[in-house]
Amino acid sequence: MLQVKETVSNTLCFHCGDSLPEQPLQLDQHEFCCLGCLGVYKLLSSHNLADYYVYNDVPGQTQRSEKFHFDYLNEPEIAGKLVDYTDQNITIITLYIPVIHCSSCIWLLESLGKINSDILSSRVDFLKKQVSITFKNTLSLKDVVELLANIGYEPSISLQDVVKGQRTEKADRKLIGKIAVAGFCFGNTMLLSFPEYFGLSGVEAEFRNFFGYLNLAFSIPVVFYSGRDYFSSAWHNLRNGILNLDFPLALGILVMFMRSIAEILTQTGAGFVDTLCGLVFFLLIGKWMQQHTYHHLSFERDYRSYFPVAVTVLENDREKPVSLEQLNKGDRILIRSNEIIPADSILLKGSAQVDFSFVTGESLPVEKVLGEIVYAGGRQLGGAIELEVLKPVSQSYLTKLWNNETFSIEKDTIGTFSGKASKYFSIVLLLIAAVSAAYWLFFDSSKALPAFSAVLIIACPCALALSSPFTLAAVLSIFDKNKFYLKNTSVVEELARIDAVVFDKTGTISNPEAAGFAFEGAISVEQCQLVNDLARNSGHPLSRELVKWLNLPAKFAVDQYREMVGRGLMGSVNGHGVKIGSRSFLGLPAGNTDGGSQVHVVIDDMYLGNFQFRQKWRPSLAAVVSKLQKSASLYLLSGDQEHDRQSLSIFFSDAGQMHFKQSPQEKLDFIKKLQHTGKKTLMFGDGLNDAGALKQSDLGIAVTDDINNFSPGCEAILDGASFGKIPAFIRQAKDAVKVIHMSFAISLVYNIVGLSFAVQGLLSPLVAAVLMPASTVTIILFTSVAARLYARKNQLL
Amino acid sequence: MIFLLIGISILLALIFLVAFFWASKSGQHDDTYTPSIRILFDDEIKNTDEN
Numbered sequence: 127m128l129q130v131k132e133t134v135s136n137t138l139c140f141h142c143g144d145s146l147p148e149q150p151l152q153l154d155q156h157e158f159c160c161l162g163c164l165g166v167y168k169l170l171s172s173h174n175l176a177d178y179y180v181y182n183d184v185p186g187q188t189q190r191s192e193k194f195h196f197d198y199l200n201e202p203e204i205a206g207k208l209v210d211y212t213d214q215n216i217t218i219i220t221l222y223i224p225v226i227h228c229s230s231c232i233w234l235l236e237s238l239g240k241i242n243s244d245i246l247s248s249r250v251d252f253l254k255k256q257v258s259i260t261f262k263n264t265l266s267l268k269d270v271v272e273l274l275a276n277i278g279y280e281p282s283i284s285l286q287d288v289v290k291g292q293r294t295e296k297a298d299r300k301l302i303g304k305i306a307v308a309g310f311c312f313g314n315t316m317l318l319s320f321p322e323y324f325g326l327s328g329v330e331a332e333f334r335n336f337f338g339y340l341n342l343a344f345s346i347p348v349v350f351y352s353g354r355d356y357f358s359s360a361w362h363n364l365r366n367g368i369l370n371l372d373f374p375l376a377l378g379i380l381v382m383f384m385r386s387i388a389e390i391l392t393q394t395g396a397g398f399v400d401t402l403c404g405l406v407f408f409l410l411i412g413k414w415m416q417q418h419t420y421h422h423l424s425f426e427r428d429y430r431s432y433f434p435v436a437v438t439v440l441e442n443d444r445e446k447p448v449s450l451e452q453l454n455k456g457d458r459i460l461i462r463s464n465e466i467i468p469a470d471s472i473l474l475k476g477s478a479q480v481d482f483s484f485v486t487g488e489s490l491p492v493e494k495v496l497g498e499i500v501y502a503g504g505r506q507l508g509g510a511i512e513l514e515v516l517k518p519v520s521q522s523y524l525t526k527l528w529n530n531e532t533f534s535i536e537k538d539t540i541g542t543f544s545g546k547a548s549k550y551f552s553i554v555l556l557l558i559a560a561v562s563a564a565y566w567l568f569f570d571s572s573k574a575l576p577a578f579s580a581v582l583i584i585a586c587p588c589a590l591a592l593s594s595p596f597t598l599a600a601v602l603s604i605f606d607k608n609k610f611y612l613k614n615t616s617v618v619e620e621l622a623r624i625d626a627v628v629f630d631k632t633g634t635i636s637n638p639e640a641a642g643f644a645f646e647g648a649i650s651v652e653q654c655q656l657v658n659d660l661a662r663n664s665g666h667p668l669s670r671e672l673v674k675w676l677n678l679p680a681k682f683a684v685d686q687y688r689e690m691v692g693r694g695l696m697g698s699v700n701g702h703g704v705k706i707g708s709r710s711f712l713g714l715p716a717g718n719t720d721g722g723s724q725v726h727v728v729i730d731d732m733y734l735g736n737f738q739f740r741q742k743w744r745p746s747l748a749a750v751v752s753k754l755q756k757s758a759s760l761y762l763l764s765g766d767q768e769h770d771r772q773s774l775s776i777f778f779s780d781a782g783q784m785h786f787k788q789s790p791q792e793k794l795d796f797i798k799k800l801q802h803t804g805k806k807t808l809m810f811g812d813g814l815n816d817a818g819a820l821k822q823s824d825l826g827i828a829v830t831d832d833i834n835n836f837s838p839g840c841e842a843i844l845d846g847a848s849f850g851k852i853p854a855f856i857r858q859a860k861d862a863v864k865v866i867h868m869s870f871a872i873s874l875v876y877n878i879v880g881l882s883f884a885v886q887g888l889l890s891p892l893v894a895a896v897l898m899p900a901s902t903v904t905i906i907l908f909t910s911v912a913a914r915l916y917a918r919k920n921q922l923l
Numbered sequence: 924m925i926f927l928l929i930g931i932s933i934l935l936a937l938i939f940l941v942a943f944f945w946a947s948k949s950g951q952h953d954d955t956y957t958p959s960i961r962i963l964f965d966d967e968i969k970n971t972d973e974n
Contacts, residue, residue: 177965229960236961252957299947306947310940314933333925340929 141167141278143184166278170234173241178234185230187278195462196275198436198447199268199283208283208435209267210258216246218260219267221281223274226255235279242273257281284431298417305410308352311344312403318344319400323892338390341399349383353406371548371591374555378586379406385579398583401894405588408902412595416615418602425613427839428533429503429525429814432484433468437461440512450519457515461506469502469515470522476511479667480504485524486765487633487813490723490739491667503814508665527790527818542619543866544594548587555585562885573887580889584880589873589901593866596906600913601862608922609845610855611833617841620825621859626805627754628797628819631764631774633812634829636741637846643675647735649727655681656699657706657727663687664695668723669706672737704729741770743777746850751777753853759805763788763796765815794818814838854920861916869909876901 139146140156141163150157151164154171158164166186170178178185198204211218226235231250235257238245244262251258257279261270274281318337353376360376363369379402386397424431438460439448445460450468453459458474461467467480478494485503494500500513502522519525563578598615605612612618629635649657658678661669666689687697694707705712705728712728725737744750754760762774762784771784778784785796797819800807809816809823812830817838820826828837831846844852880897883889917923946952 181964229963232957232960233964250957251954252960253954299952302947302952303944306940306943310936314936336926340933 138184139163140179141184141186143186162278166276169241169277175234175237175240178230181230181233182228185228185234187225195438195465196268196271197438197445198449199271200266201436201447201449204435204447204449205267212263214263216260216262217267218258219270220256220258221271221274221283222254222256223279223281224255225279226250226252226257231279234277235274238273241277242269245270245273283435284433301410301414301417304352304355305407305414308348308403308407308410311348311352312400312407315341315344315400315403319396319891319895322396323895334396335390335393338393338396341397342387342390345383345386345399345402348403348406349379352410353379356409369549369552370545371551371587374548374552374582374585374587375409375591377582378588381579381582382586385583396891398891398894401583401891401898404895404899404902405586408588408899409591412592415599416595418599418615420611423611423833423843425840425843427837428528428817432466432503432814433519434466437465437468453515453519455515455518459513459515460510461513462510463506463508465506467500467502467504467506467513469519470517471500471502471513471515473498473500474512474514477508478506478511479508479665481507481667483633483813485814487630487636488766490671493667507667524790524814527794527815530791530794530818532794532818532822542594542616543863544590544870547870548590551587551590555582558585558881558885565885566887570887576889577885577887580884580887581881584884584889584894584897585877586898587873587877588898589876589905590870592902593869593873593905593909597862597865597869597909597913600910601858601917604858604913604917604922605855608851608855609833609848610851611843613841617825618859618862620806620841621808621856622863623806624808624825624856625758626761626800626807627758628761628763628800628807628809628823630793630809630811630813630816630819631762631766631770632741634810634816635743635747635762635849637744637831642740642742643672643725643737644740645735645737647727647733649734653727653729653734654678656702656704656729659699660684660687660695660697660704660706663697664689666695668725668739669695671739672725702730743773744846744849747777750850750852754856757856758808759783761785761796761800763793763819765789765793790815790818794822797822810844811838811840851922854922858917858920858922861920862913865909865912865916868912869905872908873901873905876904 137146138144139150139159141158144159146157146159150159151161152158153164153167156167158167163186170176199208206212209217209219223235225231232252235250236248238248238259242265244265246260246262248257248259250256257274259270271281271283318341321337322334356372356376356379359370359372364373382398382402382405386399386402389395389397433450436447436449437453438445439453440446440458440460448457453469459468459471473494473496475496478498478500479491480494480500481491482488482501482504484505485501491507492504499516501524502519503524517523520529559578559581562581563574566574566577595615598618601618602612602615654676655678658673658676659680659682661672661676662680663684664670682700684697684699687695689695690707690711694705694711696703696705696707698704706725708724709716709726712726712733714726714733723739725739727734727736751760760778760783762778764770764784764786765788766786768786771786774784775781785792788796793816797807797809801822801824806825807823808825808827809819810827810829811817811820812828816828820828820838820840825842826840827842827844828840829844829846829849830837833843833845837843876897880889880893883893914923
């Protein structure tokens with residue numbers, strides 16, 4: 127074990143695990159790739175925190191991108207919105223730290239007090255990647271955040287943090303409380319009911335009333351606390367003229383409760399208290415299954431979770447942090463390296479290389495020249511730039527999308543199968559109850575009321591109510607194993623109904639990681655090496671991509687290096703004069719330049735050809751398209767120019783299927799138009815510019831290659847690696863609906879058996895006590911087994 | 924006698940129910956993963972004597 131560790135530390139940075147440069151930095155016999163990593167190590171070891179490196183090998187994050195700017199945290203207005211609690215002495219804040227990934231992270235973050243004794247306590251929630259810090263007010267919020275950044279744990283502070291909501295958690299806790307009460311009462315009433323079912327001997331008979339009253343006492347919290355939601359929901363829906371499954375459930379609970387009171391108080395029977403408690407208990411468990419949540423994923427994100435809280439405004443040459451809402455037209459802002467441009471603005475100073483990957487999915491940064499408009503949402507990669515704001519944040523090209531009414535309406539989720547079926551079920555149930563009551567009124571009026579109530583009790587659709595949640599929860603966990611994460615269970619049924627699929631292009635059907643170059647002309651490996659060594663010196667995005675793609679080690683040093691920003695590079699490498707760049711830089715005649723970016727190469731005054739930057743489609747695209755075509759119409763929406771039309775026509779044969787140069791708003795409108803023709807649309811997108819279309823579509827799925835990264839608001843998140851499984855996911859969703867139908871049939875059989883007792887007025891508490899759990903267990907077993915069998919058939923397990 | 928025994932057993936069960944509510948309210952069920960790692964950390968800083 128020790129041996130292994132030794133070899134690892136010899137080739138990789140001790141802190142972050144990146145490969146070491148030729149002359150690594152050394153301290154305490156450990157080697158580091160950069161000053162940043164070394165600095166973190168120094169800080170930790172000087173505070174006796176070197177244990178950080180014991181729990182895991184190379185636990186740190188690379189520290190190469192330096193410099194943090196947290197001045198805005200000193201603005202009381204901004205800080206006040208971020209903290210959870212503050213008084214004269216202490217402040218508590220919860221921060222989201224995306225890089226938390228191992229036990230060392232937890233250990234270090236919970237030992238913050240050893241670095242600065244003014245930090246009183248810190249606690250990590252690993253799954254949510256949050257740390258909650260309590261500190262004395264002798265420290266400022268900025269100090270705390272800077273400390274975190276210095277040890278490599280820079281928190282992500284965004285506008286959405288300001289409006290942090292924890293309501294769902296509270297609702298979840300309430301439901302668990304209700305389940306606990308129902309379970310507690312269920313267990314106790316079952317124990318108290320057994321003697322009655324097994325027959326009481328003469329001596330024990332005197333306890334019958336005592337047991338009965340106890341049972342009744344247990345049923346009260348179950349009906350009025352645990353089961354309350356069913357009554358309010360049934361009442362609410364009834365007033366709106368909707369008959370949903372909650373109506374027969376509430377009716378069943380109510381009738382069971384009434385009849386139990388009557389039987390126990392008049393000492394004519396034992397009542398149905400244990401069945402009642404069991405029913406509510408199982409129903410609530412079904413509800414809980416439906417509320418499954420992913421802690422590490424957020425489906426509600428919009429631009430606010432991605433934009434910073436504040437931006438630096440230059441006022442009379444003085445820097446001042448200003449929160450985004452207060453940013454006005456005409457303000458001059460300073461954007462440093464790796465900061466987001468928060469509003470549409472004009473470039474005034476500096477060279478802008480803007481990465482729009484979060485907006486469009488395009489992996490290659492875009493270069494902007496002075497005086498050009500830069501749209502909001504891009505990340506500056508080069509040095510600091512200065513811009514003049516053209517529009518306030520909420521009115522920018524990208525962000526004004528969120529002012530669209532689509533974002534203010536909740537999606538309509540009624541229309542699930544169980545919703546429709548329960549309407550007929552309720553009507554039939556009431557009919558049977560009324561008919562049997564009428565029949566007995568005619569023949570033996572003493573049996574009319576028992577028969578009527580027995581029908582309502584036995585037909586209480588517990589198994590019916592559980593078949594959907596258990597099937598869908600099983601499907602959810604199957605999808606989860608295949609890296610397809612759904613927001614909630616109703617998405618499965620939505621997925622089964624899809625008949626139109628819309629794809630975004632960049633980042634969705636193209637693979638941002640696998641972008642590559644093709645060389646037109648002839649070039650040898652030695653010449654590639656020369657190009658590689660020259661391009662290494664440039665920060666231009668194309669040079670960086672080229673170096674990454676060539677994947678060669680640095681070999682020769684470059685003399686007489688010159689770079690014309692945005693045009694090309696030249697230098698002398700190993701005695702050869704090498705020039706790479708645009709046609710005009712190399713003095714070549716203007717030629718055909720369509721098909722994206724080109725890098726031309728001249729070595730020793732000989733033109734060799736050019737590297738063409740190409741996006742690669744996801745390898746499974748062809749298979750996905752050909753399979754989906756059979757059941758749905760396919761469309762492609764892209765914000766880009768048309769230069770990919772040719773290569774995409776293999777997949778989308780009809781010209782009307784592809785739409786280029788679409789603005790975010792046009793994408794949204796396109797989906798709307800499709801929906802007006804009656805199509806159930808599924809949208810695949812990845813960037814902020816798809817957010818409108820994702821929201822408008824019946825089902826929006828965000829495709830991402832790193833699920834911890836940003837993804838726009840959607841109903842489901844798909845890991846790019848599982849892109850090829852999309853047809854299987856849709857088939858599984860359709861099969862899930864089939865399973866629900868089948869389990870409905872099974873639970874109806876149970877209902878019919880029970881009803882045959884009930885209409886004859888023969889229903890005893892024992893029959894109910896056996897039938898109810900038996901049907902419930904059957905349904906739970908059937909749905910989870912069937913869903914998994916189908917998953918195997920669809921090759922998802 | 925039996926009334927007393929049943930009374931005690933229900934009281935005991937109630938205590939557990941209340942304990943569960945208290946635990947839930949104080950947030951013990953909010954994060955069920957991190958404590959499983961936290962318990963593996965050593966209390967004292969141990970100097971790595973490996974070299």
